[in-house]
Amino acid sequence: MSVIKVAILGFGTVGEGFYRTIQSHAEELTAVLGKKVEVAAILIKNKQKERDINKDVLVTTEFTDILNLPQLDVVVEAIVDKDPTYIFLKKAIERGCHIITANKEMFAHYGQELLELAKEHHVSVGYEATVAGGIPVIQTLRQLLNVNRVQQVQGILNGTSNFILTEMREKKLSFAQALRAAQENGFAEADPTNDVEGFDAFYKAMILSRLAFGEEPNWHAVERLGITSITRELIDTAERLGLRFKHIASISKSSHQLKVSVKPVLVGNEHPLYHVEGVQNAVNISSDIVGQITLQGPGAGMYPTASAVIEDLVYVCQNRPESQGLLSTSETNTAISDLEQKEENWLLAGLFNNAIDPSIKLIEHVEDGTWIAKGKKGEIEALSTQNNELIFFPIIGEYEKEQISARVAL
Amino acid sequence: MSVIKVAILGFGTVGEGFYRTIQSHAEELTAVLGKKVEVAAILIKNKQKERDINKDVLVTTEFTDILNLPQLDVVVEAIVDKDPTYIFLKKAIERGCHIITANKEMFAHYGQELLELAKEHHVSVGYEATVAGGIPVIQTLRQLLNVNRVQQVQGILNGTSNFILTEMREKKLSFAQALRAAQENGFAEADPTNDVEGFDAFYKAMILSRLAFGEEPNWHAVERLGITSITRELIDTAERLGLRFKHIASISKSSHQLKVSVKPVLVGNEHPLYHVEGVQNAVNISSDIVGQITLQGPGAGMYPTASAVIEDLVYVCQNRPESQGLLSTSETNTAISDLEQKEENWLLAGLFNNAIDPSIKLIEHVEDGTWIAKGKKGEIEALSTQNNELIFFPIIGEYEKEQISARVAL
Numbered sequence: 061m062s063v064i065k066v067a068i069l070g071f072g073t074v075g076e077g078f079y080r081t082i083q084s085h086a087e088e089l090t091a092v093l094g095k096k097v098e099v100a101a102i103l104i105k106n107k108q109k110e111r112d113i114n115k116d117v118l119v120t121t122e123f124t125d126i127l128n129l130p131q132l133d134v135v136v137e138a139i140v141d142k143d144p145t146y147i148f149l150k151k152a153i154e155r156g157c158h159i160i161t162a163n164k165e166m167f168a169h170y171g172q173e174l175l176e177l178a179k180e181h182h183v184s185v186g187y188e189a190t191v192a193g194g195i196p197v198i199q200t201l202r203q204l205l206n207v208n209r210v211q212q213v214q215g216i217l218n219g220t221s222n223f224i225l226t227e228m229r230e231k232k233l234s235f236a237q238a239l240r241a242a243q244e245n246g247f248a249e250a251d252p253t254n255d256v257e258g259f260d261a262f263y264k265a266m267i268l269s270r271l272a273f274g275e276e277p278n279w280h281a282v283e284r285l286g287i288t289s290i291t292r293e294l295i296d297t298a299e300r301l302g303l304r305f306k307h308i309a310s311i312s313k314s315s316h317q318l319k320v321s322v323k324p325v326l327v328g329n330e331h332p333l334y335h336v337e338g339v340q341n342a343v344n345i346s347s348d349i350v351g352q353i354t355l356q357g358p359g360a361g362m363y364p365t366a367s368a369v370i371e372d373l374v375y376v377c378q379n380r381p382e383s384q385g386l387l388s389t390s391e392t393n394t395a396i397s398d399l400e401q402k403e404e405n406w407l408l409a410g411l412f413n414n415a416i417d418p419s420i421k422l423i424e425h426v427e428d429g430t431w432i433a434k435g436k437k438g439e440i441e442a443l444s445t446q447n448n449e450l451i452f453f454p455i456i457g458e459y460e461k462e463q464i465s466a467r468v469a470l
Numbered sequence: 471m472s473v474i475k476v477a478i479l480g481f482g483t484v485g486e487g488f489y490r491t492i493q494s495h496a497e498e499l500t501a502v503l504g505k506k507v508e509v510a511a512i513l514i515k516n517k518q519k520e521r522d523i524n525k526d527v528l529v530t531t532e533f534t535d536i537l538n539l540p541q542l543d544v545v546v547e548a549i550v551d552k553d554p555t556y557i558f559l560k561k562a563i564e565r566g567c568h569i570i571t572a573n574k575e576m577f578a579h580y581g582q583e584l585l586e587l588a589k590e591h592h593v594s595v596g597y598e599a600t601v602a603g604g605i606p607v608i609q610t611l612r613q614l615l616n617v618n619r620v621q622q623v624q625g626i627l628n629g630t631s632n633f634i635l636t637e638m639r640e641k642k643l644s645f646a647q648a649l650r651a652a653q654e655n656g657f658a659e660a661d662p663t664n665d666v667e668g669f670d671a672f673y674k675a676m677i678l679s680r681l682a683f684g685e686e687p688n689w690h691a692v693e694r695l696g697i698t699s700i701t702r703e704l705i706d707t708a709e710r711l712g713l714r715f716k717h718i719a720s721i722s723k724s725s726h727q728l729k730v731s732v733k734p735v736l737v738g739n740e741h742p743l744y745h746v747e748g749v750q751n752a753v754n755i756s757s758d759i760v761g762q763i764t765l766q767g768p769g770a771g772m773y774p775t776a777s778a779v780i781e782d783l784v785y786v787c788q789n790r791p792e793s794q795g796l797l798s799t800s801e802t803n804t805a806i807s808d809l810e811q812k813e814e815n816w817l818l819a820g821l822f823n824n825a826i827d828p829s830i831k832l833i834e835h836v837e838d839g840t841w842i843a844k845g846k847k848g849e850i851e852a853l854s855t856q857n858n859e860l861i862f863f864p865i866i867g868e869y870e871k872e873q874i875s876a877r878v879a880l
Contacts, residue, residue, distance in 0.1 A: 081759055085617050092616045194760035196610055203606055206502045206784045207495050208777060332766060335745045349491055350604035350777035353767035356742060358760065367618060367760035374616045 064093065064377055065100040065131045069123070069148060071111060074138035074162045074189065075102070077366035079113070089370070093377050101126045103148075123148050127155060134158045134376060136369060142166035146174070153177050158376035160369055162189035168263035171270060186372025191264045192217060192341040194364025195357040196371065201271055201345065208347035210272045212312035214456075217264040219339035219359040220248045220255035221287045221307040225324075226337045229295050229304065235288065247339055247360075257286035258307065258322045265309040265322050268343075273313045277320045285323035289451060294409060297430055298326055303407070303455060306333055326407050326455040332356075406433045406440055410449035417443060474503065474787055475510040475541045479533070479558060481521060484548035484572045484599065485512070487776035489523070499780070503787050511536045513558075533558050537565060544568045544786060546779060548599075552576035556584070563587045568786035570779055572599035578673035581680060596782025601674045602627060602751040604774025605767040606781065611681050611755065618757035620682045622722035624866075627674040629749035629769040630658045630665035631697045631717040635734075636747045639705050639714065645698065657749055657770075667696035668717065668732045675719040675732050678753075683723045687730045695733035699861060704819060707840055708736055713817070713865060716743055736817050736865040816843045816850055820859035827853060 066082075068075045082089065082097055089097050101118040103126055104111070113119055120126065126135075135152040139145045142165045149159050149166075153174065161167050167174070167190045178185045188198045192215065204210065216222050220242055227238040239256065242248035254260045262284045269276045287307050298305055303326040311320045327334045332354040336342040341359025346352050358364040405423075408431045416422075420435035420443065432455075433440070444450045476492075478485045492499065492507055499507050511528035513536055514521070523529055530536065536545075545562040549555045552575045559569050559576075563584065571577050577584070577600045588595045598608045602625065614620065626632050630652055637648040649666065652658035664670045672694045679686045697717050708715055713736040721730045737744045742764040746752040751769025756762050768774040815833075818841045826832075830845035830853065842865075843850070854860045 081617070085619075085759070088617050088619070195763055196613055199613055200606055200610065203609055203781055204777075207491070207498050207780045209495075209498070332745075335742075337740075347777075349495070349773045349780070351768045351771075351774055353605055353765065355763065355765055357763035361761075363759045364761055367614075367757075370617045370759070371613055374613075 062095050063131075064095050064097045064133045065129065066097060066134045066136060066373070067101040067103065067126045067129070067132055068099060069103040069126075069135065069137045069145070070139040071102055071104050071113075072138060072140070073362045074365045074369065075136070077362035078136060078138065078369045081363065081366040081370055085370070089373075092374055095377075097373070100129055100132065123151075127151055132157055134160065134373060136373070137161040137163055137166075138369070139163055139166075142169050146170040149174055150177060153181050153183055156181060156183060158184045158186070160186035160189075160372040160376060162187075162365055162369060164190040164260065164263040164267060168266040171267060184376035186369070186376050187267065188372045188375075189365050189368035190267055192343055192355075193219075193357070193359040193361060194367050195341055195343065195355050195359065196368070197268070197343045197355060198271060199371065199375075200353070200355060201268070204345065204347055204350065204353075205272070208349045210345060210347045211314065212310065212346040213268050213272050213343060214308055214310045214333065214346075215261075215264075215268070215343040216306055216333055216336050216341055217309050217343075217359065218255050218258070218261040218307060219341055220252065221258075221261070222336065222341070222359075223247050223339045224256065225287060225290065225295070225305050225307065228290070228292060229299060232292065234292050235290065256288055258284045261307060261309045262322045265311055265320055268309070269311045269318065269320055272311060272345075273318055275318060277318050283321040283323055287324050290324055294407075294451075294453075297409070297426060298407065301326075301407075301426065301432070302329055303327060304329075304334055305453070306336070308333065308456070324453055326453050328455065331456055403434055403436055405455040406435065407431075407453045407455060408433050408440070408443075409451050411443075411447065412449075413447065472505050473541075474505050474507045474543045475539065476507060476544045476546060476783070477511040477513065477536045477539070477542055477562075478509060479513040479536075479545065479547045479555070480549040481512055481514050481523075482548060482550070483772045484775045484779065485546070486521075487772035488546060488548065488779045491773065491776040491780055495780070499783075502784055505787070507783070510539055510542065533561075537561055542567055544570065544783060546783070547571040547573055547576075548779070549573055549576075552579050556580040559584055560587060563591050563593055566591060566593060568594045568596070570596035570599075570782040570786060572597075572775060572779060574600040574670065574673040574677060578676040581677060594786035596779070596786050597677065598782050598785075599775050599778035600677055601625075602753055602765075603629075603767070603769040603771060604777050605751060605753065605765050605769065606778070607678070607753045607765060608681060609781065609785075610763070610765060611678070614755065614757055614760065614763075615682070618759045620755060620757045621724065622720065622756040623678050623682050623753060624718055624720045624743065624756075625671075625674075625678070625753040626716055626743055626746050626751055627719050627753075627769070628665050628668070628671040628717060629751055630662065631668075631671070632746065632751070633657050633749045634666065635697060635700065635705070635715050635717065638700070638702060639709060642702065644702050645700065666698055668694045671717060671719045672732045675721055675730055678719070679721045679728065679730055682721060683728055685728060687728050693731040693733055697734055700734055704817075704861075704863075707819070707836060708817065711736075711817075711836065711842070712739055713737060714739075714744055715863070716746070718743065718866070734863055736863050738865065741866060813844055813846055815865040816845065817841075817863045817865060818843050818850070818853075819861050821853075821857065822859075823857065 099117050135157045145166045152159050167187050191197050223242050224238040227233050227241050266276050290305055305324050306327045308325040309322045332344050342356040344354045412429050417439050420433050420439050422431045422433050424432040440452050509527050545567045555576045562569050577597050601607050633652050634648040637643050637651050676686050700715055715734050716737045718735040719732045742754050752766040754764045822839050827849050830843050830849050832841045832843050834842040850862050
């Protein structure tokens with residue numbers, strides 16, 4: 061029986077989870093692929109550290125050692141940094157290897173280049189593990205895109221932020237307390253910036269944008285806000301209104317206009333993302349034929365992510381050279397119109413002076429300085445430039461209008 | 471450019487939805503398949519009925535006309551009855567056609583035979599549309615099964631029943647009123663037996679069982695209960711306890727024992743199926759590496775189902791001859807042990823005589839004659855044979871025990 065030789069770059073949570081799963085599920089893999097999978101080499105940083113790795117495996121700190129292996133079919137990359145990782149993967153593709161990555165930051169930056177290079181070299185790129193861990197989001201989107209025209213993808217893509225928001229609401233904690241709980245549970249790094257400021261979700265949104273719409277917005281024009289401005293008081297107010305704060309990445313396209321945002325949003329209880337709690341991730345896909353589908357599951361963790369990598373391994377080994385993720389890219393970097401033409405519902409807090417633009421309708425007085433309002437995004441933003449204390453959050457969810465009118469009517 | 475010739479058997483909701491979608495999304499399909507898809511023939515029942523079908527298409531009441539077409543690559547079956555449909559598909563496979571079916575009753579009965587015959591003839595079988603309409607359940611399970619060992623599949627697989635239960639709870643309707651609402655909305659047939667007695671969900675469960683575990687239970691040994699015994703009062707009681715009635719198909723396997731049931735279950739609000747409302751379907755898959763994933767979306771309807779059929783069209787045209795859905799079948803028809811060894815929580819109603827088996831613990835008195843109890847399934851069943859008025863429902867959901875103990879403690 062012939063053998064598939066794999067190299068793993070990085071032996072952290074994801075790299076090790078993949079290595080262990082290949083061993084524990086060797087029989088299943090062989091049955092699916094018709095070939096035995098063998099880890100030939102692992103790239104590590106620190107030679108001193110003790111690791112439980114089989115003696116037959118080449119463990120090295122030099123990527124060149126891996127590139128010079130006599131047989132190498134697939135390179136699995138599970139490093140955190142984006143450089144020089146990109147160069148490693150470029151060289152692997154040029155050598156004719158399929159590549160699989162779990163590195164969202166790298167793939168958000170260099171995904172397009174890698175996909176194009178892979179197409180040229182007739183190899184495949186797996187990146188299921190870059191978005192939403194064990195949930196097969198990339199696979200499902202690829203599948204839907206065979207025929208459906210996707211209109212919108214909305215997701216809770218960062219488990220750390222979602223855990224913090226859930227803890228704050230359920231246990232009445234402050235942001236700082238909930239962050240500490242996340243750190244103690246191993247759900248947040250010592251420096252949590254990447255998660256709580258929305259960078260991690262932003263990278264994932266860029267990857268989804270390219271897959272769903274064949275293009276990305278100009279990165280600098282994307283509204284990216286983290287959850288650090290969400291206080292206990294805001295969460296309490298939202299709860300009284302039957303709403304929940306969720307950190308939502310939203311990617312949509314209508315009449316050639318791509319819109320991407322990553323920010324805290326108030327979600328009504330009829331919306332499928334309302335119920336996604338703790339470290340769970342979820343993605344809601346709207347497309348023209350099938351309508352709305354929601355996928356929910358573990359967004360991180362050693363084994364869920366390893367499962368995504370192994371699904372990719374099957375995908376790339378079944379040898380479908382890259383073609384998808386490469387839709388027409390003629391309209392890349394579409395400018396984002398700042399002024400939305402659609403009226404939305406908003407929660408406004410810190411609004412004590414009611415002399416506001418009459419096109420913004422205050423539809424419910426929640427409590428001192430806090431209102432539910434209806435208006436266009438540009439109008440609300442203009443209001444906030446006149447009033448430094450004002451903070452505002454959009455409200456999503458199909459039935460929120462009815463709920464609100466019901467309350468106002470009371 | 472070469473052409474893929476397709477015949478459609480049946481021109482009801484699913485057949486017509488598929489036909490229209492092929493026309494509206496022709497460009498996408500050609501891009502994915504590298505070939506043009508042409509509907510060559512449609513099998514109908516009634517020649518008199520007027521239909522909006524292109525003149526180039528052979529419209530016939532005779533399957534033989536279709537089988538005798540000079541070129542025929544794929545047969546899409548969207549008939550309701552199981553006979554003689556099975557024979558049509560058998561002949562199509564023998565002619566070397568890929569087949570796609572949306573017919574759960576037929577596929578539950580004859581799926582295994584068709585899959586084996588297809589393997590022999592090196593063609594593929596698509597059956598995504600048989601379970602949960604537009605939600606890619608089959609595809610996701612296939613993908614997960616590449617490596618994961620699936621432990622349990624739980625699903626809300628019948629939109630009609632779920633709509634009725636939702637209406638009863640939200641609008642305080644009786645079963646009869648909610649059924650009438652379902653019929654008026656086109657969600658239930660004039661004869662609703664198939665949906666409300668759980669037959670439809672049962673067929674889907676059999677298909678999932680074969681895919682996930684490579685085997686089916688003995689059909690007669692499966693506990694299949696519909697929702698006709700659920701009253702407004704029971705729903706009110708459940709709501710007061712923070713629980714919801716859902717009609718759940720559950721397929722699980724542990725230590726070589728396959729367990730399948732299709733019945734009303736009380737679900738706690740932390741469970742992903744608690745929030746699935748109206749005609750939505752959802753499936754929760756537990757597997758060893760990835761953990762729990764939930765998929766939710768439209769379980770029926772012209773276009774969602776058409777989308778599933780078209781995904782199958784891509785799947786079969788990419789020419790992966792059948793191999794899956796054919797796991798080891800050495801242990802088919804595993805007997806189901808009647809006496810469960812695990813203690814569960816139950817809602818018991820109609821229990822006025824408290825002289826019960828002491829191994830059943832009554833842990834909360836909900837209201838007159840209604841209790842929350844903890845006990846083994848066999849014990850509860852034995853209790854009900856002594857007491858004709860007793861009805862009982864299992865409670866699922868991770869946190870229900872804590873909720874219950876919290877209430878008891880109050």
